[in-house]
Amino acid sequence: MSAEALPNREAVAAARSRGDGPIDVIGLALTAITILVALASFFPIYWAVITSIKPDGEVISGSNSLIPNRVVFDSYIHIWNNTNIGIWYINSMVTSLIITALVIVSSAGCAYALSQLDFPGRRVIYVLILACFMVPMQALIVNHFVLMAQFKLLNTWAGIILPQLIVPVVIIVYKQFFDSVPKEFREAAQMDSAGHLKILFRIYLPMNWGVTASLAIITFIGAWNSFLWPFLAATGEATMTVPVGITQVKDAYGIVYGKLMASAVVAGLPVAVVYLIFQRRVTQAIMLSAGVKG
Amino acid sequence: MADIVLRDVSKSYGAVQVLDSVSMHIRSGEFIVFLGPSGCGKSTLLRMIAGLEAVNAGEIHIGDKRVDQLPPNQREVAMVFQNYALYPHMTVRQNMSFGLENIGTDKSEIARRVDEAARMLEITALLDRRPAQLSGGQRQRVAIGRAIVREPKAFLLDEPLSNLDAGLRVRTRVELAQLHQRIGTTMIFVTHDQTEAMTLASRIVVMNNRKVEQIGTPMEVYSKPASRFVATFVGSPSMNFLPVTVLADEGGRVVVTAGGTRIATTIPTSLAPTLGQGLTFGVRPDALRVAPDGEVSGTIALVERLGDRTLIHTRLEDGTVVVGDDIGKSTLEAGQPVRLKVDGSAVHLFDAEGKAYHAD
Numbered sequence: 001m002s003a004e005a006l007p008n009r010e011a012v013a014a015a016r017s018r019g020d021g022p023i024d025v026i027g028l029a030l031t032a033i034t035i036l037v038a039l040a041s042f043f044p045i046y047w048a049v050i051t052s053i054k055p056d057g058e059v060i061s062g063s064n065s066l067i068p069n070r071v072v073f074d075s076y077i078h079i080w081n082n083t084n085i086g087i088w089y090i091n092s093m094v095t096s097l098i099i100t101a102l103v104i105v106s107s108a109g110c111a112y113a114l115s116q117l118d119f120p121g122r123r124v125i126y127v128l129i130l131a132c133f134m135v136p137m138q139a140l141i142v143n144h145f146v147l148m149a150q151f152k153l154l155n156t157w158a159g160i161i162l163p164q165l166i167v168p169v170v171i172i173v174y175k176q177f178f179d180s181v182p183k184e185f186r187e188a189a190q191m192d193s194a195g196h197l198k199i200l201f202r203i204y205l206p207m208n209w210g211v212t213a214s215l216a217i218i219t220f221i222g223a224w225n226s227f228l229w230p231f232l233a234a235t236g237e238a239t240m241t242v243p244v245g246i247t248q249v250k251d252a253y254g255i256v257y258g259k260l261m262a263s264a265v266v267a268g269l270p271v272a273v274v275y276l277i278f279q280r281r282v283t284q285a286i287m288l289s290a291g292v293k294g
Numbered sequence: 295m296a297d298i299v300l301r302d303v304s305k306s307y308g309a310v311q312v313l314d315s316v317s318m319h320i321r322s323g324e325f326i327v328f329l330g331p332s333g334c335g336k337s338t339l340l341r342m343i344a345g346l347e348a349v350n351a352g353e354i355h356i357g358d359k360r361v362d363q364l365p366p367n368q369r370e371v372a373m374v375f376q377n378y379a380l381y382p383h384m385t386v387r388q389n390m391s392f393g394l395e396n397i398g399t400d401k402s403e404i405a406r407r408v409d410e411a412a413r414m415l416e417i418t419a420l421l422d423r424r425p426a427q428l429s430g431g432q433r434q435r436v437a438i439g440r441a442i443v444r445e446p447k448a449f450l451l452d453e454p455l456s457n458l459d460a461g462l463r464v465r466t467r468v469e470l471a472q473l474h475q476r477i478g479t480t481m482i483f484v485t486h487d488q489t490e491a492m493t494l495a496s497r498i499v500v501m502n503n504r505k506v507e508q509i510g511t512p513m514e515v516y517s518k519p520a521s522r523f524v525a526t527f528v529g530s531p532s533m534n535f536l537p538v539t540v541l542a543d544e545g546g547r548v549v550v551t552a553g554g555t556r557i558a559t560t561i562p563t564s565l566a567p568t569l570g571q572g573l574t575f576g577v578r579p580d581a582l583r584v585a586p587d588g589e590v591s592g593t594i595a596l597v598e599r600l601g602d603r604t605l606i607h608t609r610l611e612d613g614t615v616v617v618g619d620d621i622g623k624s625t626l627e628a629g630q631p632v633r634l635k636v637d638g639s640a641v642h643l644f645d646a647e648g649k650a651y652h653a654d
Contacts (some may be wrong), residue, residue: 184379187346192440193367193392202392206383 043269052076052262059258075262077292079249084237085266088245091234093270095160095241096223103167104212111174112200116186126175132168137229145232157232160241164223168213173285177205177211214285217278221271242267296370296447297322298343298480303362304353305338312338314504315352318481320448325474328484330490330501331527336484337452339501343452343482344373346636356447365625367397372441373450377457378433380440386412390440399434405442406417411462414476415439438473448480450606455490467493488528492516500524515533521576522648531605534616538643541566544581547645550575553610555590559638560653572646577616579605581640584620588633592616608632 002220014050046066051059052075054068063069113119114126134237144163145154153159181204189199205212227243234240246263275282298320305313313335323630341347343354345366354362361369387408394404394431412418415435425433434454441449455463455470456512464504469495474481485491492512500507500515500523519525524535535654540551548561552575566572582590584606595615596607604624609615616636620626643651 086631123588182377182379184377185373187344188364188373188375188379188381188440189392190346191344191366191373192444193396198396203381220303250475 002232026283029240042081048261048264051257051261052265054258056256056258075256076266077256079263080260083245083249083263084240085245086241086265087238088240088242089292091157091160091239092224092241092243095164096220096231098157098161099164099223100216100220102165103170104162104216106165106204107167107170107215108174108200108212110206111171112178112196114171115178116183117159117196127172128170137163141228141232144229148233154233155236156238157239160230160239163229163233164226167219167222170219173211173215177208181207209282210284213278216282217274217286221274221282224271295638296480296582297355298448298482299353300339300343301353301355303339303354303462304350305335305341305342305347306350311504313342316506317352317504318499320479320480323478325471325481325483325494326498327491327495327498328501329484329486329488329528330499330507334501336486336499336502337499340373340450340452340482342482343369343448344371345369346373362638370447371450372444372446372448373439373452374441374454375435376453378437378454380436382425383420385424386417386428386436386439389436390421390443393440393444398441400491404443407445408439411439411442414442414473423449428459434458434466434500438470442477443448446479448482451481451483453486455487457484463490470494488530491617492518492528498528500525518652519642521650522576522644525576525642525644525650529578531617532580533576533642534582535644536577536614536616537576538575540577541568541573545556552645553590553614553616553623554612555610557589557636557638557641559641559643561641561643561651562654566643566651567645567649576642576644576650577636578640579617579619581637582616582618582625582634584618584626584632585635586633588616588635590616590636592634594630594632596627597624599624606632606634608634621624649651 024141050066050068053073054063055070055072055074058065058069088145102142109270110129114122140163148154148159148163150157153162184198185203185207189203224241225243226241230241230248231244234244235243240248246260246267249260249263300316300318300320302315303313304311304315316335316339328339330336333647334365337349342362343356345361345364345368349362352362353360356369356371366373375563380386381392384392389598390408390411391404396409399407408421409418412421415438417432417435417439420428420432420436425436428436434457437454438449451468451470458466467490470483483490483494485585492565495512497509497511498515499509500520502523510518510520515524515528519528519533526535538550538552541557542549542551543563544558546563546564548559548566550557550559550573558577573631575638590608590626592608592610595604595609598607599604602622604620604622604626605623606618606620606626607615608618616634618632626632639653642652647649
């Protein structure tokens, strides 16, 4: 076969850019599927938003219109004036921030010890942490409830926070990161008279804040969205978090969808904002926790 | 500054012994080079002196203090790592200050020491940069600077030149020698590069297979190797070895027949071993020079022109190939017959165990 018979790469690219080249059917199909999946994922959010800005009458009438006939913010005004959403927000913010801070600090310390220190039982402890993956929160919920009740921590921030501090994936990601740091850094710091706490907080963590930032963001989002445990641990409105609180949005006629959707939108707002701002970090965190190099 | 004394130091990892009863006395201000092939235990020995590896048996003394049970920061030594281990998120100044901050040194004293070290190493302009913004040579200087500011009793350098390109390695080698002359602190330098060892060392510690083979000045190690291993490892090109078939005595000096050639040496017969011990005759290429009256004859197999000298690979009658030396402008070509003259005062005999016997 002669060299002329082979179309070169530039010619194919130029033909494609003119629109007269071969059509990439698989690429088009994949793009179409991606768009459909994205639309399907986005639709519930869209439905919640438009339901929250429709007048109650239009919602109750069973109108399935995708565009509201009239835009009103009555539902938002109602939940602001008639529910404890401000308190729920504060509860969510405080518990999520404390959970994030404690999980990051304790997991980093645990991972550093498992990765860098040589002590008996190190491997067994790591295997036990890995095994925690196999035990879902739901399986432990009764034990947690009994324990918190015995400590008289139900309906307190501490009661909401403590059982949520077990996040093995953060320990595992940190350990993988610490394992990848050349041991000479620790040795150099030891020669520089630094103790292990200083090595962790002045050398290892600052070496790549990206890992900590990513893990903090996914921990925060997880804590903010957490429902089952806060639902059980907080029975009074004063300690409810936003996801738990919105289950209380109803009136004398039962569930009012417009108001419920308005509170759901308000509840999801911080997570959406955090995600939009730190989109890359969240993706990196998910890749780290899946063992893929970010 | 302080003497460093090692007494019967041993190290094992489980059943694998990596150092076997190593002893030496390093005098204050010496530039000592641990030289040996990969896996001989030289880096492990350095790390044991630093306190980064535990000592299984034996003692290490720095100055008048026994240190083998002390943590690294209490041994008053500083280490330069092969990959420099500069903290990537800190500036050069922060890297150099970190150790002093940890021991509570006064801020003005830290600034004085950092500025002085930076001036000495010509890195003042780099103090506010991070390691990623530095070249390999600059990082190496910063690593040395980080060690200098601590004013240690000894510097421990673990193959610090191995990450540099050839040209920079030569320049840095010279700078390191000058630095040692200027500050006069004991330095222990680990390398597997014999040129670095020969050019830098006050004394070389040649190590092989868990043990010290020889401790001596570069010229002692080169001209009077303690063993066949040292003779092979030090010197480039390597020493020529020929099995000895006849050993004779002429006026109290050894005469050998090796490679089919009778060679007179200045090795005293009284010191030499007896024939039948699997003797090997050794001569370096620079003691085997091309000369018309040379006692060794053969055919040139290969000519290597190095500019200032020419290496003549010569095939002897029995098929053995030896490397001889000629002037840089040698006109010899492969295939030509050649005669090589042995300098009998620079030859060696090795017995079956590798023990060496030298000419006077």
